Amino acid sequence: MRQRIKSNFRGYRAFLVGLDDANAEHLAVILTRLGLLVEVADLKAPSAGSAKSSAVVFFDADEEPETPRIPENCGALASIAVIGNEAPSRLARVVSCGCDSHIVKPIRSAGVYTALVLAVNGRDRVSRAQAEAQLLQQRLAARRVVTKAVVALVQQMNLDDEQAYEYLRKEAMDRRISIEQMARDFLLASGAAPSSWASHEG
Amino acid sequence: MRNKTNIKLGMIFSETGSYAALGQSMRAGAMLAIDEINANDEARYTLEPIAIDPGGETAAYAEATRELISNYDITHVFGCYTSASRKEVLPVIEKYDALLWYPSHYEGFETSDNVVYTGASPNQHILPLARHLISNHGKRGWFVGSNYIWAWENNRILREALGSVEGEVVGERYFAIGDKDFGELPATIVADQPDFVFVTLIGDSCYRFIRELRRHAEAAGIDQSTMMPIASCSLSEAELPLLGADAAGHLSSSVYFSSVDTPENHWFTERWNAQFSHLGRASADAEASFVAIHLLANALERAADTSLEAVRDAVRGIELVAPQGPVAVNQENLHCAMRPRIGRSTHDYDFEIIHEARQLVQPDPYLVWVDPMPEPESDYLRVVK
Numbered sequence: 001m002r003q004r005i006k007s008n009f010r011g012y013r014a015f016l017v018g019l020d021d022a023n024a025e026h027l028a029v030i031l032t033r034l035g036l037l038v039e040v041a042d043l044k045a046p047s048a049g050s051a052k053s054s055a056v057v058f059f060d061a062d063e064e065p066e067t068p069r070i071p072e073n074c075g076a077l078a079s080i081a082v083i084g085n086e087a088p089s090r091l092a093r094v095v096s097c098g099c100d101s102h103i104v105k106p107i108r109s110a111g112v113y114t115a116l117v118l119a120v121n122g123r124d125r126v127s128r129a130q131a132e133a134q135l136l137q138q139r140l141a142a143r144r145v146v147t148k149a150v151v152a153l154v155q156q157m158n159l160d161d162e163q164a165y166e167y168l169r170k171e172a173m174d175r176r177i178s179i180e181q182m183a184r185d186f187l188l189a190s191g192a193a194p195s196s197w198a199s200h201e202g
Numbered sequence: 203m204r205n206k207t208n209i210k211l212g213m214i215f216s217e218t219g220s221y222a223a224l225g226q227s228m229r230a231g232a233m234l235a236i237d238e239i240n241a242n243d244e245a246r247y248t249l250e251p252i253a254i255d256p257g258g259e260t261a262a263y264a265e266a267t268r269e270l271i272s273n274y275d276i277t278h279v280f281g282c283y284t285s286a287s288r289k290e291v292l293p294v295i296e297k298y299d300a301l302l303w304y305p306s307h308y309e310g311f312e313t314s315d316n317v318v319y320t321g322a323s324p325n326q327h328i329l330p331l332a333r334h335l336i337s338n339h340g341k342r343g344w345f346v347g348s349n350y351i352w353a354w355e356n357n358r359i360l361r362e363a364l365g366s367v368e369g370e371v372v373g374e375r376y377f378a379i380g381d382k383d384f385g386e387l388p389a390t391i392v393a394d395q396p397d398f399v400f401v402t403l404i405g406d407s408c409y410r411f412i413r414e415l416r417r418h419a420e421a422a423g424i425d426q427s428t429m430m431p432i433a434s435c436s437l438s439e440a441e442l443p444l445l446g447a448d449a450a451g452h453l454s455s456s457v458y459f460s461s462v463d464t465p466e467n468h469w470f471t472e473r474w475n476a477q478f479s480h481l482g483r484a485s486a487d488a489e490a491s492f493v494a495i496h497l498l499a500n501a502l503e504r505a506a507d508t509s510l511e512a513v514r515d516a517v518r519g520i521e522l523v524a525p526q527g528p529v530a531v532n533q534e535n536l537h538c539a540m541r542p543r544i545g546r547s548t549h550d551y552d553f554e555i556i557h558e559a560r561q562l563v564q565p566d567p568y569l570v571w572v573d574p575m576p577e578p579e580s581d582y583l584r585v586v587k
Contacts, residue, residue, distance in 0.1 A: 008568075008569065008570060009570070010570050010571065029534075030313075032534075033313060033534050033535055033568070033570075034568055034570055035568075035570035035571065108296070108314075108315075109312075109313050109314050109315055110292070110312070110314065113311065113568065
C-alpha cells in the first residue's frame with residue numbers, strides 16, 4: 001500500500017541553529033503558523049546542536065565551520081539547511097550533514113512548507129531503507145549458517161544438497177521461523193555449532 | 203468636504219474568457235464598495251480603480267500586474283480568481299513589494315506576506331461540505347474537476363475525509379479548463395449511482411457537465427438532485443442563470459449566499475440588484491471583493507501613512523460587519539475568520555441556506571489545526587431549514 005505522506009506538522013519541535021536574528025525571527029513566524037513549536041539554539045550553550053532528537057533542525061549553512069555542526073545521527077526527525085551562499089565549501093557542509101532538504105535565503109513564506117514536507121518524508125523513507133538494509137545484511141551474514149547446516153545434513157542424514165535445503169525450508173515454515181534461524185537451531189541441536197550461537201538473532 | 207487623498211487601485215478580473223461571469227461579478231462587487239467609500243464624506247481617501255482584463259488567460263495575469271504596478275505606480279492590486287492566476291501574479295507582487303487582495307475562496311497551502319485573502323480557506327468550505335455530504339448523502343462520491351490545483355487539492359481533502367469514514371471515491375476524472383466534451387462520463391456516473399457528484403469544474407465546463415449529467419439521470423429515471431446531487435465549493439449565484447432550467451437542486455459550500463439574512467446583506471443586495479441584476483444575484487466572490495475593498499479602506503483610515511507596511515500592519519486583526527456577517531482578518535496569516543454555510547440552489551437562481559456554522563471559523567490555510575472529520579456535522583453546523 002502506498003505510504004500516506006506526512007503533511008501536518010502540528011506539535012513538531014523545530015530547532016533553529018546558527019541563524020541570524022532576522023532570518024530566525026521570520027522563520028519562527030512561518031513555522032509557528034504551520035503549527036510547530038520553535039526553539040532557537042544558544043550557540044554558546046554546550047548542548048547546542050546536539051541532543052535535539054525528535055525535532056526538525058534548521059541550520060544555517062553559511063556559518064563559519066567552528067559553529068556547532070549538526071552531528072550526524074543526532075536523532076533529529078529531519079534536518080533542513082538554510083542556504084545563502086551556493087559555494088562548494090558551504091554546500092559540502094550541507095552534504096556531509098546529510099541534510100534532508102533546504103531553504104534558500106532570504107527566507108520567504110513560500111518554500112518553507114515544501115522543505116518540511118520533503119525533509120520529514122524523505123527522512124522517513126531513508127529510515128525505512130536503512131532498516132531494510134540492516135535486515136538484509138543480517139540475513140546475508142546468516143547465509144553461511146544455512147550453508148553449514150546443509151553440509152551437516154548431507155553428511156548426517158545422507159541427503160543431497162537440494163533435499164537438505166528443502167528439509168530446512170519446510171521445517172522453518174512449519175515452525176514459522178526464518179530459514180536462517182532454523183539452520184542455527186539445527187546446528188545447535190546436533191552439536192555442530194558452539195553454544196554461543198544460541199544468543200544470536202536473525 | 204475635506205481634502206481627500208486619491209489612491210489608485212489595480213484590478214485584474216477576467217471579464218472575458220471562460221470564467222467571465224465570475225470576473226464580472228467580482229469587479230461589480232468591488233465597484234459597489236468603491237462607490238460607497240467615494241461617496242462617504244468622512245473618508246480620508248478616494249479610490250480610483252484601474253482595470254486590466256486578463257481574459258481568463260493565466261499567462262496574461264503577471265503582465266497585467268506588472269503593467270499596473272510600473273505604469274500606474276499602484277501598490278494595491280485586487281483580483282485573480284483561479285489559483286493558477288494567483289500563482290502567476292505572486293512573484294510579481296513580491297518582487298515589487300505590492301499587496302494583492304485576493305477575493306476568492308481557494309484550496310489553501312499558501313500564506314504570502316504580500317496577499318490579503320478575503321475568500322474562504324479549505325477548512326471553511328471543503329471540510330464543512332465533506333461533513334455535510336457524509337452526514338446527509340452518503341460515503342460514495344464521484345469526483346469530476348478542471349485539471350488544476352483547485353480540483354486536485356479539494357479532491358485530496360475530500361478523499362481523505364471519505365477514507366476516514368471508510369467511504370469510497372467511485373471515480374475521479376479531470377478535464378482542461380474550458381473543455382466541454384465529457385464523452386461517456388455522465389452516463390458512466392449515472393450508471394455508478396454514487397451518493398453525490400463532487401464537481402470542481404469551473405466556468406463553462408461546469409455548466410455543460412451539470413446539464414449533461416441531469417439529462418442522463420432523467421433518461422435513466424433518476425432524480426439526480428436528490429439521488430446523486432452535485433456538490434461544489436464554488437458554484438455561485440453568478441453562474442446559476444447560465445444553468446437555466448437545470449439551476450435547482452445543487453449543493454454549494456460557501457461563506458456567503460445572496461440569501462443571507464442580515465441588515466448589511468439587505469442593503470448590499472438591494473444595491474446589487476439595482477445596478478448589476480444582469481449579472482445574476484450577488485455571489486460569494488462578489489461579496490469577497492466588496493469586503494476586500496472595505497478592508498483596504500478601513501486599513502487606510504487606521505494606518506499612519508499609505509505605505510504598504512503601514513497598511514498591512516493596520517489590516518491585521520481588523521473586524522468589520524460584512525453582508526455575510528462579521529469578518530475578522532487573522533493577525534498571523536492575513537486570511538479571514540468567517541462563517542461556513544451550505545446552500546441548495548433554487549429555480550430562481552438563488553441558494554436556500556440549509557446549514558450554517560454556529561460561529562466564526564478561524565482560517566486554517568494549511569489545515570494544521572483541524573482533523574479531516576473532527577466532529578459530526580450536527581456539532582459544527584446548525585440546521586437552518
